[in-house]
Amino acid sequence: MAEKTKFWYLKNINIFDGMDDVQMKQVEKMTTMTHVEKHQPIYFPEQSASGGNNIYFLKEGHVKLSRLHEDGREIILDVLGPGEMFGELSIVEEDSRKEIAEALDGVLICTMSKHDFEAMLMHNPELNLRMTKWIGLRLRRFEEKMSELAFKDVTKRIISFLIRYAEDFGKIKGGVVSIKSFLSHQEIAYLTATSRQTVTTVLNDLKSRNLIDFTRKELLIKNFDRLRHLSR
Helix, strand or coil: CCCCCHHHHHHCCHHHCCCCHHHHHHHHHCEEEEEECCCCEEECCCCCHHHHCEEEEEEECCEEEEEECCCCCEEEEEEECCCCEECHHHHCCCCCCCCEEEECCCEEEEEEEHHHHHHHHHCCHHHHHHHHHHHHHHHHHHHHHHHHHHHCCHHHHHHHHHHHHHHHHCEEECCEEEEECCCCHHHHHHHHCCCHHHHHHHHHHHHHCCCEEECCCEEEECCHHHHHHHCC
């Protein structure tokens, strides 16, 4: 198979749905494509203009967005997969970035300057509207997560996370949902405001009930409907 081009990757970014080839060629000219190795940072908090004023489009792999608490603890805000963008909140925030973006596995990203992206939004009302909805959806995901932290017990929080993770990144075959690049128990603990030991206990319990199976690299959900019921 021929090597996929930057143009092909950009056409598969969610925010660009509906744009024609002429518009996409303009986007292609304004972006650079870069590989980032596993566990390498893409940008840091308070980063200078060299990286702090860029918008990123994720082509391959998974990216973790997190913040460091004052006591040094890592708080994971979100895990992103192919087709998503990040760094876009810099458009609505005047302050410098406060989060860390890190590659969870080998990733391929396209980068566009904030200035070029804002100019593109000004000249494309449809894209501007889509961008507004995109930010709204991102904020709603954060709100849902906060609601779960406030109103669900630890077991339901972990199961709810598995459901969302499967919906975002899973592939179904023969009734089984598989998700590659499964997170560590500690990372799930950060995402669900629990402890690593609690995550391990819940996952092992679900495994013993034949609802899931997992390794360090993959999660299998054997009964998605039953798992969803348990998250409510």
